[in-house]
Amino acid sequence: MDEKNVIKTDDYKFEVVMDKEKGMNVPGIIFSNDLLMEKVLQEETINQVINVASLPGIVKASYAMPDIHYGYGFPIGGVAAFDMEDGIISPGGVGFDIACGVRILRTDFEFSDIKNKIAPLMENIFRNVPKGVGTKGRLKLSDREMKDIFLKGVLWTVKNNCGYEENLAHIEENGTFPDAVPDYVSMEALERGRDQLGSLGSGNHFVEIQKVCEIFDSKASEAMGIFENQILIMIHSGSRGLGHQICSDYLKVMQAASSKYNISLRDRQLACAPLGSPEGVKYFKAMGCAVNFAMANRECLSYWVIQEFEKMFSKSYRKMGIGLIYDISHNVAKVEKHSIDNKIKTLCVHRKGATRSFGPGHESVPDDYKSIGQPVIIPGDMGRYSYIMTGTKKAMSESMGSSCHGAGRLLSRSGAKRKINGSELKKELFSKKGIIVLANSMAGLAEEAPQAYKDVAEIVDIAENAGLSKKVAKLVPLGVIKG
Amino acid sequence: MVSGKNFEVIDYTSDVKIKAYGKTMEELFENSARGMFFLISENDASDLKVIQKISISTKHKVTCEELLVFWLERLLFYHETKKILYFNFKINSLLLENNDENPCSVLEAEASGEKINMKKHEILNHIKGPTYHDLKIIYNSKSKVFEANIIFDV
Numbered sequence: 001m002d003e004k005n006v007i008k009t010d011d012y013k014f015e016v017v018m019d020k021e022k023g024m025n026v027p028g029i030i031f032s033n034d035l036l037m038e039k040v041l042q043e044e045t046i047n048q049v050i051n052v053a054s055l056p057g058i059v060k061a062s063y064a065m066p067d068i069h070y071g072y073g074f075p076i077g078g079v080a081a082f083d084m085e086d087g088i089i090s091p092g093g094v095g096f097d098i099a100c101g102v103r104i105l106r107t108d109f110e111f112s113d114i115k116n117k118i119a120p121l122m123e124n125i126f127r128n129v130p131k132g133v134g135t136k137g138r139l140k141l142s143d144r145e146m147k148d149i150f151l152k153g154v155l156w157t158v159k160n161n162c163g164y165e166e167n168l169a170h171i172e173e174n175g176t177f178p179d180a181v182p183d184y185v186s187m188e189a190l191e192r193g194r195d196q197l198g199s200l201g202s203g204n205h206f207v208e209i210q211k212v213c214e215i216f217d218s219k220a221s222e223a224m225g226i227f228e229n230q231i232l233i234m235i236h237s238g239s240r241g242l243g244h245q246i247c248s249d250y251l252k253v254m255q256a257a258s259s260k261y262n263i264s265l266r267d268r269q270l271a272c273a274p275l276g277s278p279e280g281v282k283y284f285k286a287m288g289c290a291v292n293f294a295m296a297n298r299e300c301l302s303y304w305v306i307q308e309f310e311k312m313f314s315k316s317y318r319k320m321g322i323g324l325i326y327d328i329s330h331n332v333a334k335v336e337k338h339s340i341d342n343k344i345k346t347l348c349v350h351r352k353g354a355t356r357s358f359g360p361g362h363e364s365v366p367d368d369y370k371s372i373g374q375p376v377i378i379p380g381d382m383g384r385y386s387y388i389m390t391g392t393k394k395a396m397s398e399s400m401g402s403s404c405h406g407a408g409r410l411l412s413r414s415g416a417k418r419k420i421n422g423s424e425l426k427k428e429l430f431s432k433k434g435i436i437v438l439a440n441s442m443a444g445l446a447e448e449a450p451q452a453y454k455d456v457a458e459i460v461d462i463a464e465n466a467g468l469s470k471k472v473a474k475l476v477p478l479g480v481i482k483g
Numbered sequence: 484m485v486s487g488k489n490f491e492v493i494d495y496t497s498d499v500k501i502k503a504y505g506k507t508m509e510e511l512f513e514n515s516a517r518g519m520f521f522l523i524s525e526n527d528a529s530d531l532k533v534i535q536k537i538s539i540s541t542k543h544k545v546t547c548e549e550l551l552v553f554w555l556e557r558l559l560f561y562h563e564t565k566k567i568l569y570f571n572f573k574i575n576s577l578l579l580e581n582n583d584e585n586p587c588s589v590l591e592a593e594a595s596g597e598k599i600n601m602k603k604h605e606i607l608n609h610i611k612g613p614t615y616h617d618l619k620i621i622y623n624s625k626s627k628v629f630e631a632n633i634i635f636d637v
Contacts, residue, residue, distance in 0.1 A: 043496065071497045072616030072634050096611035096636040132609045133523075133563055133599065191564050202609035203637050241563050244611040244636075248556050251615065255549065268615035412494040413608075413637070441605050443525075483609070 006030075006037075006046065012466040016049055016062075023054035023266065030064040031399065031466045036458070040068055048075040051266040055080065056274075057087025059340060059347055063399050065354045066462035067408035067454070073269030076353035079402045081338065082275060084346050088263065089280045090272035091254060091287070093350035094333050096247040097201075098287055099294030100238030101329035102377040102405075103171075104388060105302055106224070107309070108321030109231040111211045111478070117312055118209060119436055122479040124308045125207060126438040129301060130199035131483040137195035138304070146190050147182040149197065153292030154299045162198065163299040164317075167324040169366050172356065175295050175327075179335070180288030185242075186249050189286075193242025193293060198300030200237050202441075202483035204406075204448060206379075207305060208234045210386065214474040220372040220390050224325050226473050233322075234386060234475070235301050236379055237483075238331065239294035246290050250283040275348055284333065284348075291332060298327055325388070326375035330355045330405035336364075338400060349400050357403035357469045359393035376469045380407050380456030382437060382448060382480045383429055387460045387471060394467035403469035407456035416452040417443055425449050429480075439482035448482060490518035493632070499608060500634045508547065509574040511620065511629040512554055516572040516594065519555055519610065522635060523562070526604050528570030531595040535561050535569070539590040544581040548618045551631065554590055555613040561594070568604055569596035611636040 005017040014037055016028030028049035032040060040046065045068055052074055053062035059081045068077035073092030082088055114121070130137050139162075141149070149156045154175025157163025168175045200207065212230045215221045226232070239246075254271035257263075257279040265271060273279035302324070306317045313320060333350045340347075358365050358374040365374045373391035380386045395401050411419070422442030429435040439445040463469050490503040501518035505511030539553050561567060576591040599606070613635050620631045 069497055070495075072614045072636070076497050133566065133606055188560055192560060194564075202606065245560070248612045251612075252549075252553075255615075256543065268618070271615070409496050412496050413499055414492050415494050440601070441607055443605065443607050447607075 006041070012462050016046055018053070022050055024050055025056070026053050026058050026061050028053050028064065029061040030068060031066045031462060031468060032068065033462055036066070043070040045070045045075045048078070051270060052078055052080050054266055055088055055090065055270065055272065056263060057083040059083055059087070063402065065399070065402060065404040066459045066466070067353070067404040067406055069408045071352070073267055074350070074352040076408065077404065078352045079349065079354045079400055081347040081349045081400045084275055084348060087275050087348060088272040089275050089284055089333055089348055090270055090350065091247050091250045091283055092269040092271060093352055094247070094287060095331040095352050096244045097238035097331055098243035098246060098290035099329040100331045101294065101298065101327065102234060102236045102379055103298050103302060103327035104325045104377050105233040106226060106321065106323055106325050107231045107233070110229045111231060114231060118479050121308060121312050122209065122436050122438055122481060124312065125305055126481050128308060129207060129304050129481065131440060132200065132202035137197065137199050139197050140195050141197060143190065146194060149296050150180050150182040150185060150289035150292055152176055153295045157296050157299045157303065162303045163296070164303070167299060170324045171295055171327040172329060175299070177288045177291040179285050180292050181285035182289055184282045184286040185246060185289045189242050189245035189249060192245045193240055196240040196242065197293070197297055198304060199240060199297070200301065200483040201240055202444060205237045205483045206382065207301065207481040208477045209479040210234055210475040210477050212473050213385070213476045216471040216473065217390070220472040223369055223372050224375060224388070224472070226388070232475060233302065233305060234379060235298055235305070237298055237301060239290040240297060242293050243290035246286050250286065253279050253283065287333060291329060294329060295327060326377060328355050328377055336401070338396065351402055353405050354402045355405045356401055357391035357395040358401050359391045359396055376403050378404060378406060378456060378460055381450040381453040382477055383433065383435065383450030385456065386475045387456065388473045388475070389460065389463065389469035389471050392467055392470055395469060398466065399468050404459050404463045407453040407459055409452060410454050411452040413447040416449055417446045420446040420449045420451060422446040435477050436479040437482070438480070445482055489514040490521070492522065495634060498634055499637050500632060503631050503633065504628045506628055508629055509577050511631060512551060512574050512577065513572040515551060515555060515631060515633060516558055516569070518633070519558065519635065520569055522608050523610055524568055524604050524606050526568065530597045531571055533567050533596050533598060535567070535594045537590070537592045537594060541588045542586065544586045545579070545588050547579055547620050548615070550579065550588055550590060551620065552613050552615060552618070554592070558594060559610060559612065566599045567596045568599055569594040571595045608637045
């Protein structure tokens, strides 16, 4: 560790000492433990933390959450806040899948109520929920409708009979990201997203039916309406081709902008522009359109999943107690107020593979969660478990109000495919754990095998021990749909 | 080229990576596209009825790496919006003109493929985009080929 100048500052925190010769403007801070830190050092992920620390106007530190792993540009799990006056915005700090995120819905069902219906329910959801390229979207939207979604987000789904009004309060920004300008989105981006609203995508995106297997915090679980053995629904998806194209479009713009504003880059994927520059403003507002699209996408997806519940049980969603616990985006840049050296400053916080983790009392936390903090949803892998946590006040001072977003990969996709057979994995998950897995591609399934991921329990424990978020409930998968 | 390979898939933890080869820059671009579509679907070409002409021109200075990214992005766009799997690629013209007065770079190409049919094709990866991370086209004077490492977000 010495050669990289990494110091362990407490049990779950490591500091990459600021080195001006490496161009660092701030230190790096990595939340981890000794074992996982070895892997971080092997992968040279530290260099990506250092590269981010060298960007102009970065405030306090270049942070990495416990699920940090090697990405491109920013590390996955990277968090960086930039001063609005002399800081930058970078599409590489958000990623291609703008506002990729997770939502979790509650039901009144206990496992015993529906255990014989899970298999047909999963089959129906699999059949009726569009997945990736090649599957037909359920909606074909006009330019005008697309632009309306860019502006209104989840509100559009409510007005167009594919979303629920009562969900709005449980979505970040109440489902509408305010800084969105459709004119800054290219026609190519609009075209890529046109038939993708309410579609899952592929890779690590999923719909899961889960069971609550353990409660850690009774006050928080009560506030969220969670109890042991309860059936929950988790959905992981993002802004689909629309967000991917906006990222591609603005990476081009930012390559030129970086030279124009004399920003020296240690990695071209970190291309950026000053926050107040025309290029920076346009990216932020185009990104806002993708955030609205992503939130609307997850709302549509859950609407269609709920319809399958309604058909299967011949009851309305209200009668089944189905409602949104919370929806978060874990690839996004947001303008937030943070206390820096006892002064409130407005900053642009980039989170790439990191979840906002605002604590109790924060103005952005919905009223019914105000006393417990914002729900932080941490999906694990399809064979083990996922977690619900809550944000903490400590996260505000430790990590710009951020925590982890998942388990983080252990094996490369090609490595996983060499070691694991998708069809055998599917059989094994069912025979050993009773988990029903449905996927279009068995090779794609192998890439997402539990063995390809770190144990999310370890990640979540680091997050809790470091004070970034607090465990509320542990969930196990019963049925999994992969895109 | 390594044992006559057009490209190879390289292990990369979070995303996917290929190393593409080409005796000429044009061939490198064609093989990069082959590599990208191999990541998307390992199916073999059978019926290349759909032909897509691709034309990219810029009026500002670009590097060959940037032009490679633009080419792959454009193919991804057609793949996703027209739902086509492309298998064959032909670069007809590749010109990089980066002089100060009148920079102008042009790529003219053709890609052929077939409409995605879920009964026949297996889509392995939904590629979000090619990245600029560690992207560098080099000429390997020993093996006398151009090489490029390309990381894709999936």
